Amino acid sequence: MSTKINFTIDGKNCSADKGMFVLGAAQKNGIYIPSLCNIEGLAPRGSCRVCTVKINGKLMVACSTPVAEGMKIENETEELHDLRKQIIELLFVEGNHLCPSCEKSGNCELQALAYRLKIMAPRYPYQFPVREIDASNPKLIKDHNRCILCKRCIRAIQTDDGKNLFAFKQRGCKLTINIEPSTSAAITDEIATKAAKICPVGALLKKEVGFVQPIGHRLYDHLPIGNTASLNIISSREKDTNT
Protein backbone atom coordinates (compact mmCIF):
# COMPACT_ATOMS: atom_id res chain seq x y z
CA MET A 1 0.00 0.00 0.00
CA SER A 2 1.28 3.47 -0.84
CA THR A 3 2.40 5.60 2.11
CA LYS A 4 2.00 8.81 0.14
CA ILE A 5 -0.68 11.17 1.34
CA ASN A 6 -2.36 13.50 -1.14
CA PHE A 7 -3.76 16.85 -0.06
CA THR A 8 -4.17 20.38 -1.37
CA ILE A 9 -2.80 23.69 -0.10
CA ASP A 10 -4.65 26.72 -1.47
CA GLY A 11 -5.90 24.50 -4.27
CA LYS A 12 -2.44 23.22 -5.27
CA ASN A 13 -2.10 19.42 -5.34
CA CYS A 14 0.54 18.25 -2.88
CA SER A 15 1.79 14.93 -1.58
CA ALA A 16 3.86 13.89 1.39
CA ASP A 17 4.92 10.83 3.33
CA LYS A 18 2.54 9.45 5.91
CA GLY A 19 3.29 10.75 9.40
CA MET A 20 4.56 14.14 8.30
CA PHE A 21 3.19 17.25 9.91
CA VAL A 22 1.42 19.83 7.74
CA LEU A 23 4.19 22.42 8.19
CA GLY A 24 6.97 20.11 7.00
CA ALA A 25 4.80 18.60 4.28
CA ALA A 26 4.05 22.08 2.93
CA GLN A 27 7.74 22.91 2.95
CA LYS A 28 8.51 19.72 1.00
CA ASN A 29 6.03 20.93 -1.61
CA GLY A 30 7.65 24.35 -1.81
CA ILE A 31 5.01 26.17 0.24
CA TYR A 32 5.98 28.33 3.19
CA ILE A 33 3.75 28.44 6.23
CA PRO A 34 5.00 31.07 8.71
CA SER A 35 6.02 29.54 12.06
CA LEU A 36 7.90 30.72 15.11
CA CYS A 37 8.18 28.15 17.90
CA ASN A 38 8.85 25.24 15.57
CA ILE A 39 12.36 23.98 14.85
CA GLU A 40 13.30 21.26 12.42
CA GLY A 41 14.40 18.01 13.99
CA LEU A 42 12.53 18.40 17.27
CA ALA A 43 9.02 17.38 18.28
CA PRO A 44 6.59 20.25 17.57
CA ARG A 45 5.12 22.14 20.49
CA GLY A 46 2.38 24.22 18.89
CA SER A 47 2.76 27.04 21.38
CA CYS A 48 2.98 30.19 19.27
CA ARG A 49 0.06 29.40 16.88
CA VAL A 50 1.66 31.50 14.12
CA CYS A 51 1.46 28.50 11.76
CA THR A 52 -2.32 28.32 12.12
CA VAL A 53 -3.94 27.20 8.86
CA LYS A 54 -7.48 26.22 7.91
CA ILE A 55 -7.83 22.48 7.42
CA ASN A 56 -11.16 21.41 5.94
CA GLY A 57 -12.60 24.68 7.20
CA LYS A 58 -11.26 24.45 10.74
CA LEU A 59 -8.44 26.49 12.25
CA MET A 60 -5.60 24.13 13.16
CA VAL A 61 -1.91 24.37 13.90
CA ALA A 62 0.29 23.25 11.01
CA CYS A 63 3.36 22.25 13.03
CA SER A 64 1.66 19.59 15.15
CA THR A 65 -1.12 18.34 12.86
CA PRO A 66 -0.20 15.27 10.78
CA VAL A 67 -1.21 15.33 7.11
CA ALA A 68 -4.16 13.13 6.19
CA GLU A 69 -5.53 11.96 2.85
CA GLY A 70 -7.68 14.53 1.07
CA MET A 71 -7.00 17.41 3.45
CA LYS A 72 -7.99 20.79 2.03
CA ILE A 73 -5.55 23.26 3.56
CA GLU A 74 -5.87 27.03 3.31
CA ASN A 75 -2.70 29.03 3.94
CA GLU A 76 -2.53 32.31 2.04
CA THR A 77 -5.90 33.86 2.85
CA GLU A 78 -6.77 37.30 4.19
CA GLU A 79 -8.30 35.77 7.31
CA LEU A 80 -5.19 33.74 8.20
CA HIS A 81 -2.94 36.62 7.27
CA ASP A 82 -4.75 38.83 9.76
CA LEU A 83 -4.81 36.12 12.42
CA ARG A 84 -1.05 35.68 12.18
CA LYS A 85 -0.57 39.43 12.25
CA GLN A 86 -2.60 39.60 15.45
CA ILE A 87 -0.45 36.94 17.12
CA ILE A 88 2.77 38.73 16.18
CA GLU A 89 1.33 42.07 17.33
CA LEU A 90 0.32 40.53 20.67
CA LEU A 91 3.84 39.16 21.13
CA PHE A 92 5.24 42.61 20.46
CA VAL A 93 3.00 44.44 22.93
CA GLU A 94 3.20 41.91 25.76
CA GLY A 95 7.01 42.18 25.94
CA ASN A 96 9.50 44.98 25.57
CA HIS A 97 10.88 44.43 22.08
CA LEU A 98 13.04 47.48 21.57
CA CYS A 99 14.33 46.62 18.11
CA PRO A 100 16.66 49.62 17.67
CA SER A 101 18.68 48.59 20.73
CA CYS A 102 18.56 44.82 20.27
CA GLU A 103 21.64 42.84 19.20
CA LYS A 104 19.42 40.32 17.44
CA SER A 105 17.73 42.94 15.28
CA GLY A 106 17.96 41.97 11.62
CA ASN A 107 18.37 38.31 12.56
CA CYS A 108 15.23 38.09 14.72
CA GLU A 109 12.48 35.76 13.54
CA LEU A 110 9.70 37.63 15.33
CA GLN A 111 10.79 40.85 13.64
CA ALA A 112 11.22 39.08 10.30
CA LEU A 113 7.68 37.72 10.48
CA ALA A 114 6.42 41.22 11.26
CA TYR A 115 8.27 42.50 8.19
CA ARG A 116 6.87 39.71 6.05
CA LEU A 117 3.35 40.43 7.25
CA LYS A 118 3.95 44.18 6.82
CA ILE A 119 3.03 45.14 10.36
CA MET A 120 3.46 48.91 10.60
CA ALA A 121 2.22 49.24 14.20
CA PRO A 122 0.48 46.87 16.62
CA ARG A 123 -3.26 47.41 17.04
CA TYR A 124 -3.11 46.54 20.77
CA PRO A 125 -1.92 48.80 23.59
CA TYR A 126 1.64 48.26 24.83
CA GLN A 127 1.85 46.54 28.21
CA PHE A 128 5.41 47.70 29.04
CA PRO A 129 5.87 44.85 31.55
CA VAL A 130 8.64 45.04 34.12
CA ARG A 131 10.95 42.11 33.40
CA GLU A 132 14.33 40.93 34.58
CA ILE A 133 17.62 40.84 32.70
CA ASP A 134 19.92 38.13 34.02
CA ALA A 135 23.56 38.47 33.06
CA SER A 136 24.92 36.30 35.87
CA ASN A 137 26.01 33.47 33.60
CA PRO A 138 29.54 34.05 32.26
CA LYS A 139 28.56 33.09 28.71
CA LEU A 140 24.94 34.15 28.25
CA ILE A 141 22.69 37.13 28.81
CA LYS A 142 19.08 36.24 29.43
CA ASP A 143 16.73 39.13 28.68
CA HIS A 144 13.16 38.34 29.70
CA ASN A 145 11.92 41.53 28.04
CA ARG A 146 12.17 39.76 24.71
CA CYS A 147 11.36 36.17 25.66
CA ILE A 148 8.26 34.83 23.91
CA LEU A 149 8.26 31.50 25.80
CA CYS A 150 8.57 29.40 22.65
CA LYS A 151 10.48 26.76 24.64
CA ARG A 152 13.00 26.31 21.84
CA CYS A 153 16.01 26.58 24.21
CA ILE A 154 14.51 24.05 26.61
CA ARG A 155 13.74 21.59 23.85
CA ALA A 156 16.93 21.92 21.82
CA ILE A 157 19.75 22.35 24.29
CA GLN A 158 21.07 19.60 26.49
CA THR A 159 24.43 18.62 27.88
CA ASP A 160 26.29 15.61 26.43
CA ASP A 161 24.85 13.42 29.18
CA GLY A 162 21.31 14.48 28.33
CA LYS A 163 20.62 17.04 31.05
CA ASN A 164 18.49 20.07 30.28
CA LEU A 165 20.22 23.39 30.77
CA PHE A 166 17.10 25.50 30.49
CA ALA A 167 13.76 24.99 32.21
CA PHE A 168 10.49 26.81 32.81
CA LYS A 169 10.11 28.52 36.17
CA GLN A 170 6.77 29.51 37.74
CA ARG A 171 3.42 29.42 35.95
CA GLY A 172 0.90 31.50 34.02
CA CYS A 173 1.86 35.11 33.40
CA LYS A 174 4.87 34.71 35.72
CA LEU A 175 6.35 31.94 33.57
CA THR A 176 9.99 32.53 32.69
CA ILE A 177 12.94 30.62 31.29
CA ASN A 178 15.40 29.61 33.97
CA ILE A 179 18.99 28.47 33.57
CA GLU A 180 19.38 25.45 35.83
CA PRO A 181 21.80 26.59 38.57
CA SER A 182 23.20 23.07 39.03
CA THR A 183 24.17 22.76 35.37
CA SER A 184 24.82 26.40 34.43
CA ALA A 185 28.60 25.88 34.68
CA ALA A 186 28.23 23.38 31.81
CA ILE A 187 27.31 26.22 29.41
CA THR A 188 30.30 26.33 27.13
CA ASP A 189 31.00 28.83 24.36
CA GLU A 190 29.61 26.29 21.91
CA ILE A 191 26.37 25.83 23.84
CA ALA A 192 26.01 29.59 24.34
CA THR A 193 26.39 30.13 20.57
CA LYS A 194 23.82 27.41 19.88
CA ALA A 195 21.41 28.87 22.46
CA ALA A 196 21.69 32.38 21.00
CA LYS A 197 21.10 30.95 17.54
CA ILE A 198 18.17 28.77 18.52
CA CYS A 199 16.42 31.67 20.30
CA PRO A 200 14.14 33.25 17.67
CA VAL A 201 14.30 36.63 19.41
CA GLY A 202 17.08 38.36 21.35
CA ALA A 203 16.19 36.79 24.71
CA LEU A 204 19.35 34.69 24.81
CA LEU A 205 22.46 36.54 23.73
CA LYS A 206 26.02 35.34 23.77
CA LYS A 207 28.25 37.63 25.79
CA GLU A 208 31.12 39.56 24.23
CA VAL A 209 29.70 39.43 20.71
CA GLY A 210 27.66 42.61 20.25
CA PHE A 211 26.45 43.93 16.93
CA VAL A 212 28.75 41.74 14.89
CA GLN A 213 27.00 42.02 11.51
CA PRO A 214 26.59 45.45 9.95
CA ILE A 215 23.16 46.60 8.73
CA GLY A 216 22.67 45.31 5.21
CA HIS A 217 24.45 42.00 5.92
CA ARG A 218 21.96 40.51 8.33
CA LEU A 219 19.66 37.57 7.74
CA TYR A 220 16.44 39.40 6.95
CA ASP A 221 17.77 42.69 5.59
CA HIS A 222 17.02 42.00 1.94
CA LEU A 223 14.66 39.06 1.65
CA PRO A 224 11.74 38.02 3.85
CA ILE A 225 11.77 35.03 6.16
CA GLY A 226 10.64 31.87 4.39
CA ASN A 227 12.20 32.88 1.12
CA THR A 228 14.37 30.06 -0.18
CA ALA A 229 16.66 32.52 -1.95
CA SER A 230 17.43 34.15 1.40
CA LEU A 231 18.36 30.77 2.85
CA ASN A 232 20.89 30.21 0.05
CA ILE A 233 22.40 33.63 0.70
CA ILE A 234 22.66 32.83 4.39
CA SER A 235 24.41 29.51 3.85
CA SER A 236 26.89 31.07 1.42
CA ARG A 237 27.59 33.84 3.95
CA GLU A 238 28.15 31.28 6.66
CA LYS A 239 30.63 29.51 4.38
CA ASP A 240 32.42 32.83 3.82
CA THR A 241 32.78 33.48 7.53
CA ASN A 242 33.97 29.93 8.18
CA THR A 243 36.78 30.06 5.66
Add this chain to the structure above:
Amino acid sequence: MSKPVIATASLAGCFGCHMSILDIDERILDLIELVEFNKSPVDDIKSFHKICDIGIIEGGCCNSENIHVLKDFRKNCKLLVSLGECAIMGGLPALRNGIPIQECLNEAYLDGLTVEKGNKIIPNDNELPMILDKVYPCHEVVKIDYFLPGCPPNADLIWDALVSIIKGTPMKLAYETIKYD
Protein backbone atom coordinates in the same frame (compact mmCIF):
# COMPACT_ATOMS: atom_id res chain seq x y z
CA MET B 1 -5.17 73.83 -6.99
CA SER B 2 -3.16 74.87 -3.95
CA LYS B 3 -0.35 72.67 -2.71
CA PRO B 4 -0.98 70.23 0.14
CA VAL B 5 0.26 71.64 3.45
CA ILE B 6 2.59 69.65 5.69
CA ALA B 7 3.39 70.22 9.36
CA THR B 8 6.00 68.28 11.34
CA ALA B 9 7.01 68.05 14.99
CA SER B 10 9.42 66.14 17.18
CA LEU B 11 8.10 65.05 20.59
CA ALA B 12 10.19 62.67 22.72
CA GLY B 13 12.53 61.84 19.87
CA CYS B 14 16.07 62.61 18.79
CA PHE B 15 15.26 64.42 15.52
CA GLY B 16 16.72 61.43 13.66
CA CYS B 17 13.42 60.97 11.80
CA HIS B 18 13.55 64.59 10.63
CA MET B 19 17.12 63.89 9.49
CA SER B 20 15.72 60.94 7.57
CA ILE B 21 13.22 63.27 5.85
CA LEU B 22 16.23 65.30 4.69
CA ASP B 23 17.81 62.03 3.60
CA ILE B 24 15.47 61.94 0.59
CA ASP B 25 18.37 63.91 -0.92
CA GLU B 26 17.74 65.79 -4.16
CA ARG B 27 14.09 64.70 -4.10
CA ILE B 28 13.68 67.43 -1.48
CA LEU B 29 13.57 69.85 -4.43
CA ASP B 30 10.63 67.87 -5.85
CA LEU B 31 9.05 67.90 -2.41
CA ILE B 32 9.22 71.67 -2.23
CA GLU B 33 7.43 71.77 -5.60
CA LEU B 34 4.81 69.31 -4.37
CA VAL B 35 3.99 70.67 -0.92
CA GLU B 36 3.99 73.70 1.33
CA PHE B 37 5.41 73.46 4.85
CA ASN B 38 3.60 75.03 7.78
CA LYS B 39 4.43 74.53 11.49
CA SER B 40 7.71 72.62 11.35
CA PRO B 41 11.34 72.82 12.42
CA VAL B 42 12.12 72.70 8.67
CA ASP B 43 10.97 76.32 8.21
CA ASP B 44 10.91 77.27 11.92
CA ILE B 45 7.21 78.20 11.88
CA LYS B 46 6.21 77.88 15.54
CA SER B 47 2.41 77.76 15.36
CA PHE B 48 -0.27 76.69 12.89
CA HIS B 49 -1.30 79.35 10.36
CA LYS B 50 -3.93 77.18 8.75
CA ILE B 51 -5.43 73.70 8.68
CA CYS B 52 -2.78 71.32 7.31
CA ASP B 53 -3.29 68.27 5.14
CA ILE B 54 -0.58 66.08 6.63
CA GLY B 55 0.95 66.19 10.10
CA ILE B 56 4.12 64.18 10.63
CA ILE B 57 4.95 63.29 14.22
CA GLU B 58 8.30 62.05 15.41
CA GLY B 59 8.81 60.81 18.98
CA GLY B 60 6.48 59.54 21.67
CA CYS B 61 4.82 61.41 24.53
CA CYS B 62 6.96 61.73 27.65
CA ASN B 63 5.61 64.97 29.14
CA SER B 64 2.54 67.21 29.22
CA GLU B 65 3.90 69.47 26.48
CA ASN B 66 4.21 66.49 24.11
CA ILE B 67 0.54 65.68 24.76
CA HIS B 68 -0.43 69.30 24.12
CA VAL B 69 1.53 69.48 20.84
CA LEU B 70 0.17 66.13 19.68
CA LYS B 71 -3.46 67.11 20.38
CA ASP B 72 -2.83 70.41 18.63
CA PHE B 73 -1.60 68.49 15.59
CA ARG B 74 -4.67 66.25 15.63
CA LYS B 75 -6.87 69.32 15.72
CA ASN B 76 -5.05 71.12 12.90
CA CYS B 77 -4.11 68.26 10.55
CA LYS B 78 -6.43 66.21 8.39
CA LEU B 79 -4.04 63.23 8.43
CA LEU B 80 -1.51 62.28 11.07
CA VAL B 81 1.54 60.15 10.36
CA SER B 82 3.53 58.48 13.16
CA LEU B 83 7.12 58.57 12.01
CA GLY B 84 9.63 56.19 13.59
CA GLU B 85 9.85 53.77 16.49
CA CYS B 86 9.55 56.39 19.26
CA ALA B 87 6.22 57.63 17.88
CA ILE B 88 5.00 54.08 17.29
CA MET B 89 6.14 52.29 20.45
CA GLY B 90 7.90 54.82 22.66
CA GLY B 91 11.30 53.82 21.36
CA LEU B 92 14.39 54.25 23.48
CA PRO B 93 12.76 56.84 25.79
CA ALA B 94 10.34 54.01 26.71
CA LEU B 95 13.27 52.23 28.39
CA ARG B 96 12.28 54.25 31.46
CA ASN B 97 8.78 52.76 31.50
CA GLY B 98 9.78 50.03 33.92
CA ILE B 99 11.44 52.43 36.36
CA PRO B 100 9.40 54.42 38.94
CA ILE B 101 9.36 58.12 38.05
CA GLN B 102 10.90 59.18 41.38
CA GLU B 103 13.87 56.89 40.74
CA CYS B 104 14.34 58.42 37.27
CA LEU B 105 14.33 61.96 38.67
CA ASN B 106 16.65 61.03 41.54
CA GLU B 107 19.12 59.44 39.17
CA ALA B 108 19.05 62.36 36.76
CA TYR B 109 19.18 65.24 39.23
CA LEU B 110 20.37 63.93 42.61
CA ASP B 111 22.34 60.70 42.52
CA GLY B 112 23.85 60.68 39.02
CA LEU B 113 27.64 60.63 38.76
CA THR B 114 27.70 63.82 36.71
CA VAL B 115 25.51 65.86 39.07
CA GLU B 116 27.45 68.82 40.43
CA LYS B 117 28.02 68.65 44.19
CA GLY B 118 26.04 71.18 46.25
CA ASN B 119 23.72 71.82 43.31
CA LYS B 120 21.29 68.99 43.74
CA ILE B 121 17.72 69.96 42.94
CA ILE B 122 14.89 68.36 41.06
CA PRO B 123 13.65 71.09 38.66
CA ASN B 124 10.20 72.21 39.73
CA ASP B 125 9.51 75.48 37.92
CA ASN B 126 5.90 76.02 36.86
CA GLU B 127 7.09 76.75 33.33
CA LEU B 128 8.44 73.22 32.95
CA PRO B 129 6.17 70.57 31.47
CA MET B 130 5.14 67.76 33.80
CA ILE B 131 6.80 64.46 33.13
CA LEU B 132 4.36 61.58 32.48
CA ASP B 133 4.35 58.30 34.41
CA LYS B 134 5.35 56.49 31.21
CA VAL B 135 6.40 57.27 27.65
CA TYR B 136 3.33 56.68 25.48
CA PRO B 137 3.17 55.90 21.76
CA CYS B 138 1.30 58.62 19.84
CA HIS B 139 -1.56 56.35 18.76
CA GLU B 140 -2.40 55.67 22.41
CA VAL B 141 -3.04 59.41 22.88
CA VAL B 142 -4.73 60.48 19.61
CA LYS B 143 -5.91 58.74 16.44
CA ILE B 144 -3.07 58.19 13.99
CA ASP B 145 -3.76 57.48 10.32
CA TYR B 146 -0.45 56.14 9.03
CA PHE B 147 2.58 54.49 10.62
CA LEU B 148 6.07 54.52 9.17
CA PRO B 149 8.37 52.34 11.31
CA GLY B 150 12.15 52.51 11.58
CA CYS B 151 14.85 54.05 13.73
CA PRO B 152 14.98 56.19 11.72
CA PRO B 153 12.53 55.22 8.96
CA ASN B 154 14.14 54.66 5.58
CA ALA B 155 14.13 57.83 3.46
CA ASP B 156 12.65 55.86 0.54
CA LEU B 157 9.77 54.75 2.77
CA ILE B 158 9.08 58.35 3.80
CA TRP B 159 9.25 59.51 0.20
CA ASP B 160 7.00 56.70 -1.04
CA ALA B 161 4.47 57.37 1.73
CA LEU B 162 4.41 61.13 1.23
CA VAL B 163 4.04 60.90 -2.54
CA SER B 164 1.35 58.23 -2.19
CA ILE B 165 -0.63 60.28 0.33
CA ILE B 166 -0.32 63.47 -1.75
CA LYS B 167 -1.19 61.82 -5.05
CA GLY B 168 -3.68 59.36 -3.62
CA THR B 169 -1.86 56.33 -5.04
CA PRO B 170 -1.27 53.05 -3.14
CA MET B 171 1.95 52.83 -1.11
CA LYS B 172 4.56 50.44 -2.50
CA LEU B 173 5.97 49.49 0.91
CA ALA B 174 9.00 47.69 -0.52
CA TYR B 175 10.33 44.95 1.81
CA GLU B 176 13.74 46.54 2.25
CA THR B 177 12.29 49.85 3.36
CA ILE B 178 10.20 48.52 6.26
CA LYS B 179 12.57 48.01 9.18
CA TYR B 180 12.22 48.54 12.91
CA ASP B 181 15.82 49.56 13.50
